[in-house]
Amino acid sequence: MDNAKIKQMDKENIMHTYGRYDVCLTKGKGVYAYDEEGKEYIDVSSGIGVNSLGYCDPGWTKAVSNQLNSIQHISNYYYSPVASMLAEKLTKATGMSKVFFGNSGAEANECAIKVARKYSFDKYGKGRDRIVTLENSFHGRTIATLSATGQEVFHNYFFPFTEGFDYAAANDIEGLKSKITEKTCGVMLEVVQGEGGVNILDTDYLKQVEKICKEKDILLIIDEVQTGAGRTGKLYGYMHSGISPHIITSAKGLGGGLPIGVCMVCDSLKDVMGPSTHGTTFGSNPVVCAGANYIMDTINDEKFLDEVNKKGEYIKENVLKIKGVKSVRQMGLMIGIEVEGVAGDIAKKCTENGLLIITAKTLLRMLPPLNITYEEVDKALSILKKVMEELV
Numbered sequence: 001m002d003n004a005k006i007k008q009m010d011k012e013n014i015m016h017t018y019g020r021y022d023v024c025l026t027k028g029k030g031v032y033a034y035d036e037e038g039k040e041y042i043d044v045s046s047g048i049g050v051n052s053l054g055y056c057d058p059g060w061t062k063a064v065s066n067q068l069n070s071i072q073h074i075s076n077y078y079y080s081p082v083a084s085m086l087a088e089k090l091t092k093a094t095g096m097s098k099v100f101f102g103n104s105g106a107e108a109n110e111c112a113i114k115v116a117r118k119y120s121f122d123k124y125g126k127g128r129d130r131i132v133t134l135e136n137s138f139h140g141r142t143i144a145t146l147s148a149t150g151q152e153v154f155h156n157y158f159f160p161f162t163e164g165f166d167y168a169a170a171n172d173i174e175g176l177k178s179k180i181t182e183k184t185c186g187v188m189l190e191v192v193q194g195e196g197g198v199n200i201l202d203t204d205y206l207k208q209v210e211k212i213c214k215e216k217d218i219l220l221i222i223d224e225v226q227t228g229a230g231r232t233g234k235l236y237g238y239m240h241s242g243i244s245p246h247i248i249t250s251a252k253g254l255g256g257g258l259p260i261g262v263c264m265v266c267d268s269l270k271d272v273m274g275p276s277t278h279g280t281t282f283g284s285n286p287v288v289c290a291g292a293n294y295i296m297d298t299i300n301d302e303k304f305l306d307e308v309n310k311k312g313e314y315i316k317e318n319v320l321k322i323k324g325v326k327s328v329r330q331m332g333l334m335i336g337i338e339v340e341g342v343a344g345d346i347a348k349k350c351t352e353n354g355l356l357i358i359t360a361k362t363l364l365r366m367l368p369p370l371n372i373t374y375e376e377v378d379k380a381l382s383i384l385k386k387v388m389e390e391l392v
């Protein structure tokens, strides 16, 4: 099937909920992806931070295909060794007590919202159910997680939205305090707001949020859907600041390319969700968990994460030398580039020139595979440089 035919079938049969770049991808290896006609792209977007080890990493592919040839799915009525192993890896690495497996970031956050509300209901009864989130946050596309998302543009069309969310400005502790009432049961935030424009929260702010939450028995939920699984140069982004959240959600990069969402809870919450309070058919799917086990084994390693930090700094340093770049916001390999000119136009032009780069609000955004090499970084940046010199 040629590119034109693929695009035509897409346009005729898939709901137009995404603005697509003019690219059809059919093969990938490492940081490179290819279309059916053999055009090569260097990809620093990783399927929005999902392909942690790039396309078809041999170890990951082997782990997944071995599992696929053993048993592909069992329901949650039965025990699974691969899911149990993954759960143990996650609890050991984070100090959390228990996990719930779902299939996406939004679902992981839905679970977190349910845990926070039920913890409060069990202890304080009805009415203490509100959750404070931050302006410019992004927590997902379900009705509840859209409500949780602190951006007006997401609060349209689909009324009525789930009630119970209050929004505070990021990095503003007084602002947060003013939103907390006796009805607040949780605070949910991303340590780096990804979709919101790669906004990094201050360590001092995070520590103060933690303190307020502890004082008032409010649960601190960290949405690590994008920042998790090594993306920021620590296993989880909150680990940079030394805070201890009550709930962590993880998705995107944890599966290495297969759909997973995890909600992890601390010891005091381990029994909040009892039998029949939550569930999902595909959660803890063995093939998905086999891939995630491989990702955890690879990335939960100090040397590996050190490299993520070094490469991130290397990218920042070199991107700053490019004409038309105003500033760079970077934590590990989560990188936002403030540019002169329209980020969307630059991303489009880069794509035409064989570089897959995405945007976040008015910024260019890079989420390269965590195992990208320096040579590959240089190659990607040379394309960006060429495009920026032409466009701005």
Ligand SMILES: *Cc1c(COP(=O)(O)O)cnc(C)c1O
Pocket (backbone or CB within 6 Å): 103, 104, 105, 106, 107, 109, 138, 139, 140, 141, 190, 194, 195, 223, 224, 225, 226, 227, 251, 252
């Ligand atoms: C992508 C994202 C989500 C939503 O994840 P899905 O898998 O698309 O449901 C939630 N929170 C954050 C921080 C994200 O980046």
